[in-house]
Amino acid sequence: MKSLKTSKQISVRLTAQDFERLALEAENQGATIAEIARQRIQSAEKQVELRDLINNLRAEIAQNTFVITSVVAGLNPDEVHAAKDSISNKLARRAR
Numbered sequence: 001m002k003s004l005k006t007s008k009q010i011s012v013r014l015t016a017q018d019f020e021r022l023a024l025e026a027e028n029q030g031a032t033i034a035e036i037a038r039q040r041i042q043s044a045e046k047q048v049e050l051r052d053l054i055n056n057l058r059a060e061i062a063q064n065t066f067v068i069t070s071v072v073a074g075l076n077p078d079e080v081h082a083a084k085d086s087i088s089n090k091l092a093r094r095a096r
Contacts, residue, residue, distance in 0.1 A: 012037070022036055022037065066083075066084070066087075070083065
């Protein structure tokens with residue numbers, strides 16, 4: 001019975017300059033170009049994950065700050081809703 005392959009092959013076109021940088025890094029590290037390319041892909045994936053975590057953390061901090069500020073200011077539920085709408089509108093105008 002044949003064993004299943006756990007990896008797949010891809011082909012990527014690079015500029016000559018990018019290829020030379022990749023080859024030089026591989027040579028300096030005593031690794032293959034493929035190993036360095038895999039490391040860079042994994043690093044990019046980790047950066048995306050970290051960016052998402054940071055964005056989620058920012059949103060949570062903003063929400064908590066709003067709640068704390070609303071409580072300290074003694075806002076009732078209608079005032080909290082109005083404040084949220086006002087902030088959303090101002091942020092939307094700023095983003096344009």
